[in-house]
Amino acid sequence: MNQLTKDQFVSVLEAAGINTAQREKLHEAFERLQPEGHQQFLAWLGLPAETIAKIRTLSRR
Amino acid sequence: MITIRQLANQFGLSRSTLLYYDRIGLLRPDYRTAAGYRLYAASDRHRLEQICRFRSAGLALARIEQLLERPQPSQSALTAALHGRLSALNREIAALRRQQQVVVDLLKKTGSTRRTRLMDKPRWVALLRAAGMDDAEMRRWHVEFERQSPEAHQDFLESLGLPAAEIGQIRRGEDRPPHRVRRRPSN
Numbered sequence: 001m002n003q004l005t006k007d008q009f010v011s012v013l014e015a016a017g018i019n020t021a022q023r024e025k026l027h028e029a030f031e032r033l034q035p036e037g038h039q040q041f042l043a044w045l046g047l048p049a050e051t052i053a054k055i056r057t058l059s060r061r
Numbered sequence: 062m063i064t065i066r067q068l069a070n071q072f073g074l075s076r077s078t079l080l081y082y083d084r085i086g087l088l089r090p091d092y093r094t095a096a097g098y099r100l101y102a103a104s105d106r107h108r109l110e111q112i113c114r115f116r117s118a119g120l121a122l123a124r125i126e127q128l129l130e131r132p133q134p135s136q137s138a139l140t141a142a143l144h145g146r147l148s149a150l151n152r153e154i155a156a157l158r159r160q161q162q163v164v165v166d167l168l169k170k171t172g173s174t175r176r177t178r179l180m181d182k183p184r185w186v187a188l189l190r191a192a193g194m195d196d197a198e199m200r201r202w203h204v205e206f207e208r209q210s211p212e213a214h215q216d217f218l219e220s221l222g223l224p225a226a227e228i229g230q231i232r233r234g235e236d237r238p239p240h241r242v243r244r245r246p247s248n
Contacts, residue, residue, distance in 0.1 A: 012209050016201035022193060029191035037180040037188075044220070 006045045024059075031059035062092060062100040071106070072113055087126050088112060119146055151215060158219060182221050200234070207232050 013023060030038040038059070042052040069076045082088040083099065088109055091102035101109075108129060115125045124142055131138070189199055206214040211232070218228040 008210055008213070012205045013202065015205040015209065016198060018194065018198060018202065026189070026192035026194075029188050033188055033191060034180065034184055037184060041180065 006047055009045055027055060027059040031056055062102055063106075065090070065099045065101065068101045068106065068109065072109060074113075082109075082112070082122075085122065085126075087122055087129075115142075118143065119150070147212070154216065155219065155225075180221060182223060185221065203231055204234060207234075 010023070018026075027038070030041070035056075038056060039052065042055060047055075063071075065076055065079050068074075069079050079088065079099075083090065088105060090099035091105050092100040094100065111129060112125055115128065116122075120128075120142060124145075128138060128142055186199075194202075203214070206217070214232060215228065218231060223231075
């Protein structure tokens with residue numbers, strides 16, 4: 001299932017014109033609306049648990 | 062010229078694999094000594110390299126032999142073989158997903174469920190909208206996803222539980238305008 005790395009995913013977003021600020025908003029919305037989905041998605045990208053926890057904490061601010 | 066043992070070692074294969082390839086005519090040694098020992102030439106080694114490359118893509122031995130029949134595998138035959146393999150992989154992934162669903166359903170019955178497939182299309186679309194992404198951007202995102210990582214794009218769309226026809230439309234950029242989703246009755 002995990003054929004896509006985080007860097008590849010970000011490069012897809014960037015090529016589609018989605019900038020850093022929008023990506024941050026995406027994390028915030030993800031955490032607010034679908035916290036479990038957020039966790040699962042970050043795990044799908046193959047991020048280590050520590051990084052996932054950090055991203056999720058930052059998204060809640 | 063090298064022996065069967067040496068060739069096998071170079072490729073991390075067993076001797077019996079090479080004996081089998083010889084028996085089915087996939088890789089015949091260039092030379093047999095009077096005592097029956099197999100000796101492989103550089104050209105055999107090159108052929109085995111190709112065989113191993115196609116094997117690691119999961120192509121069947123019979124298919125590999127067809128490809129190597131020609132002096133130089135034609136681009137279209139190779140492309141067709143690889144497309145066929147890609148479809149087979151997609152079918153296997155879909156079958157695994159069905160199994161995954163059955164397992165999840167069984168676990169639900171036992172009451173000890175860890176939910177999977179939390180995200181479906183309506184949820185993603187709602188999320189992307191909440192993050193300020195509009196239809197044009199979502200479209201561009203699919204176009205880029207398809208261009209940069211077509212298999213991961215397929216995999217991602219399958220993970221949302223979309224039917225194959227809709228996945229095909231999205232990947233070809235023909236999905237109905239734009240992100241109209243019907244809420245499924247229950248979730």
